[in-house]
Amino acid sequence: MIRKATFDDIELIEDTYNEHFKYENEHGAFTVFKKDIYPTRKDAEKAVSAGTLYVYEENSNIAGSIIVDKAPPVEYAEIFGGQTCTNDEAMVIHLLMVRPGMTGKGIASSLVRYAMELARNHSCKVLRLDTGSQNIPAVSLYKKLGFQVVATASMKVGGAIEHSGHLFLEKVL
Numbered sequence: 001m002i003r004k005a006t007f008d009d010i011e012l013i014e015d016t017y018n019e020h021f022k023y024e025n026e027h028g029a030f031t032v033f034k035k036d037i038y039p040t041r042k043d044a045e046k047a048v049s050a051g052t053l054y055v056y057e058e059n060s061n062i063a064g065s066i067i068v069d070k071a072p073p074v075e076y077a078e079i080f081g082g083q084t085c086t087n088d089e090a091m092v093i094h095l096l097m098v099r100p101g102m103t104g105k106g107i108a109s110s111l112v113r114y115a116m117e118l119a120r121n122h123s124c125k126v127l128r129l130d131t132g133s134q135n136i137p138a139v140s141l142y143k144k145l146g147f148q149v150v151a152t153a154s155m156k157v158g159g160a161i162e163h164s165g166h167l168f169l170e171k172v173l
Helices: 007-027 041-050 075-080 107-121 136-144
Strands: 002-004 053-058 061-069 090-098 126-132 148-157 161-172
Touching: 002 107, 007 041, 007 053, 007 061, 007 090, 041 053, 041 061, 041 090, 053 107, 061 107, 075 126, 075 148, 075 161, 090 107, 107 126, 107 136, 126 136, 126 148, 136 161
Parallel strands: 090 126
Antiparallel strands: 002 053, 053 061, 061 090, 126 161, 148 161
16 A cells, blocks of 8 residues: 555654665665665655655555655756756656565555656656666666656765766656
């Protein structure tokens, strides 16, 4: 079940982030996320306060989460600035996280499809996101769901982690 996150979910969301960091430390990283920098408990709390964090709950456990809203990162102005669509007509996926022990079950696909539906319900024309070009599982998922790569550029992931070769994707709804 996908639902809006509450402050009661913060511990389990943070646990998901920590499990992700541990997994990437032990098995190699696809993301550029860094423990205590991004994503953090504070990021989750801020998104819950804004009403933009959604969780995939299974058997009373948080299996995944997604932050989606109409507030694009600053880099999007240059990347998507020439588009005919305004920021109000675009939603942005900021963070998609699936608990490593729950991958391969369609949770990420379900969360992205949920974000698509949210965007449509808010009369948006497009759904945008960014990911590292090295994040092969994420890039494959997004392309499978109909996202197109619009640009490759540098970005501060989570506003804090400098990353070059970052992909910016968009799906017309």
